[in-house]
Amino acid sequence: MHTNNLPLSGTMEADWISLFDSVPESTRNALRKVVDEHCEDMAVAFYARMMGDVDARPFLTHDAVEKRLRHSMQRWLSTLFSCADRDQFAAAMAMQRHVGEVHARVELPVNIVARGARVLKGEIAHRLLQGGLDGEALVDAVLYADNLIDIAFEEMSSAYVASHERAARIDEAYRVFSYGQNMSLERERQRAALLDWENRFLQEMMAGAAGDELQTLGDSSFGLWLHHKATAIFEGSSELPAIRLAIHSVDDNLLPLCAGQLENGEREETRRLIKAVQAELGQLKFLVGAMFERFVDLESGKDALTQLLNRRFLPAILSRETEISRNQGKPFALLLVDVDHFKHINDRHGHEAGDRVLQQMASLLLNTVRSGDFLFRYGGEEFLVLLVEVDEAHARRVAEKIRSRVEQESFLLADGRSLRVTTSIGLAMHDGHPDYQRLVNRADDALYRAKHDGRNRVVIATE
Numbered sequence: 168m169h170t171n172n173l174p175l176s177g178t179m180e181a182d183w184i185s186l187f188d189s190v191p192e193s194t195r196n197a198l199r200k201v202v203d204e205h206c207e208d209m210a211v212a213f214y215a216r217m218m219g220d221v222d223a224r225p226f227l228t229h230d231a232v233e234k235r236l237r238h239s240m241q242r243w244l245s246t247l248f249s250c251a252d253r254d255q256f257a258a259a260m261a262m263q264r265h266v267g268e269v270h271a272r273v274e275l276p277v278n279i280v281a282r283g284a285r286v287l288k289g290e291i292a293h294r295l296l297q298g299g300l301d302g303e304a305l306v307d308a309v310l311y312a313d314n315l316i317d318i319a320f321e322e323m324s325s326a327y328v329a330s331h332e333r334a335a336r337i338d339e340a341y342r343v344f345s346y347g348q349n350m351s352l353e354r355e356r357q358r359a360a361l362l363d364w365e366n367r368f369l370q371e372m373m374a375g376a377a378g379d380e381l382q383t384l385g386d387s388s389f390g391l392w393l394h395h396k397a398t399a400i401f402e403g404s405s406e407l408p409a410i411r412l413a414i415h416s417v418d419d420n421l422l423p424l425c426a427g428q429l430e431n432g433e434r435e436e437t438r439r440l441i442k443a444v445q446a447e448l449g450q451l452k453f454l455v456g457a458m459f460e461r462f463v464d465l466e467s468g469k470d471a472l473t474q475l476l477n478r479r480f481l482p483a484i485l486s487r488e489t490e491i492s493r494n495q496g497k498p499f500a501l502l503l504v505d506v507d508h509f510k511h512i513n514d515r516h517g518h519e520a521g522d523r524v525l526q527q528m529a530s531l532l533l534n535t536v537r538s539g540d541f542l543f544r545y546g547g548e549e550f551l552v553l554l555v556e557v558d559e560a561h562a563r564r565v566a567e568k569i570r571s572r573v574e575q576e577s578f579l580l581a582d583g584r585s586l587r588v589t590t591s592i593g594l595a596m597h598d599g600h601p602d603y604q605r606l607v608n609r610a611d612d613a614l615y616r617a618k619h620d621g622r623n624r625v626v627i628a629t630e
């Protein structure tokens with residue numbers, strides 16, 4: 168093949184050229200003949216396998232396979248295996264990128280695509296065994312087919328990842344945009360929409376309207392908002408599934424009973440059903456309120472009690488600091504600061520006293536670290552401090568300062584009494600490892616040892 172103007176190694180084109188050159192032309196031609204002759208039955212066998220695959224089946228319909236997919240697969244195979252120069256290869260790779268983008272749009276998981284590649288390799292190898300090649304030529308042909316499919320899937324995957332990331336950024340931007348809409352106004356509108364639905368439902372039940380006039384919650388203005396907007400804005404919130412369940416219970420269980428009741432009009436039963444619907448609505452209103460409330464705290468990235476950062480942006484901040492540290496060669500440190508015997512404080516002085524201790528702890532931490540450092544409420548009575556650009560001696564001094572200041576502080580309760588508190592601290596220095604979770608785990612292990620060794624102490628993570 169053309170050895171001048173070789174592309175950089177590691178690029179798809181360079182890999183393809185060296186693959187192409189590594190196999191005699193006669194073997195490539197024999198392979199191409201097998202693929203051309205069998206691409207139809209390979210496509211049939213491929214989709215038969217994928218239709219029987221529990222993960223792949225939801226993405227396939229019999230109709231789509233018959234009308235489009237099988238034919239596309241045949242074309243895909245014969246195009247890929249017929250590449251004989253750079254232009255044809257470039258065109259084949261453009262095709263892979265297109266397929267990768269389509270996969271991203273239909274959200275086909277990468278593991279299913281990888282499984283598809285495995286199935287295809289098996290189909291090709293199986294036909295090659297009967298294709299008249301033997302010995303070295305057969306091995307060459309199988310390896311060539313395997314590598315070519317890998318190159319194609321690599322190109323497909325890189326387009327998939329790029330597309331997916333773009334889509335994720337747009338989704339996030341949409342969430343931020345939605346958040347920018349006035350959320351308290353939105354909350355009031357949805358509360359009013361639920362009330363409207365309830366009033367209409369009550370009127371129709373009282374007036375004995377025809378059963379088919381009862382509007383479902385899913386079709387109400389609230390239902391449409393939930394289905395089309397809330398799903399994007401509140402994605403991942405624990406209330407969403409519970410809200411959907413409550414709607415399902417009203418629309419699919421209670422309303423059909425109500426409709427039947429309207430026909431035969433028995434008052435006791437009507438009253439019972441109305442009460443049941445109202446109970447579900449009460450639950451629904453509570454869940455919607457909770458969902459809005461938690462969202463505001465979470466989205467702002469602040470913990471409501473202490474006003475420190477909550478965990479939402481911890482992964483983003485840790486990966487950013489890891490990158491800065493790796494680029495600039497300046498280490499950073501993580502401290503996990505945990506209040507000792509906090510349960511005892513709650514039990515003895517009440518939950519409100521516990522809350523006040525946490526608030527005072529937060530301001531003590533704020534006053535002890537520099538403004539460039541990060542402070543998180545990491546868990547109930549656990550704080551995470553990220554000290555930027557520090558060596559171990561410096562981090563150890565700060566940790567010790569926090570420990571001794573807490574020990575000396577008087578924590579004031581609402582009734583004027585005060586409490587003494589101690590903390591245990593696990594300290595881990597970033598050691599250049601790119602996985603930030605490892606650093607958190609090391610700090611956590613050190614904290615565990617600090618507790619185990621008697622509390623009110625700083626322990627430094629070893630490895």
Ligand SMILES: Nc1nc2c(ncn2[C@@H]2O[C@H](COP(=O)(O)OP(=O)(O)OP(=O)(O)O)[C@@H](O)[C@H]2O)c(=O)[nH]1
Pocket residue numbers: 472505506507508509510511513517518519520521522525546547548618622
């Ligand atoms: N007041 C209050 N208590 C909380 C909050 N979040 C978690 N807690 C309580 O904090 C307590 C933590 O208890 P444990 O994990 O057993 O730890 P501990 O009592 O501090 O004991 P050690 O950590 O082993 O010293 C639990 O009782 C939680 O209910 C909060 O926001 N406010």
